[in-house]
Amino acid sequence: MAVVLGNDDVSAALAELPGWSGDSGGIERSVTAPSFLDGIRLVAEVAHVAEAADHHPEIDIRWRTLTFRLFTHSVGGVTEKDLALARQINELIG
Template sequence: MADLLSADEVTSALADLDGWSGDTSAISRTLTAPSFPAAIRLVVEVAEAAEDADHHPDIDIRWRTVTFTLSTHSEGGVTGKDISLARRIDELAEAHAATNP
């Protein structure tokens, strides 16, 4: 089990995450990839990282635009697992030249 983060903890974490927003219920980031295939490659790599972490984001794909939403559903909100996966998504986005819209 993971502990829910307080509003202050979520706000502090979001300050260190580029392009992420949200509250104690969920955090999200929308990225634009250079092409549709690049967006799909990013999603595949995030899926692999999520599987390794046993923590899975909600993913919305619209052409080159991908939105990742993170929440620890079993706990009812944002936990450290979500912040860790957000950091990993940021690393993968940078590697794929995906940017904030």
């Protein structure tokens, strides 16, 4: 079973994850894509990575603005799985 990270651990990890904010309850990052279609392509890329990891973010799409929210639903907080997926999302964002 995954272990929920404490606020200090999440804060330390976020210092190395540009664009992300949050606490032990969840982390999120918003980005603005150059166009609506570019945003949808990014969502599709994130979906493939998330599916491979069997760990799925909440994604909010508002025209060109995408917000990714991560927390491990089964334990009710941020775990290493969330941090790993955040790193992968950052790589896709570039």
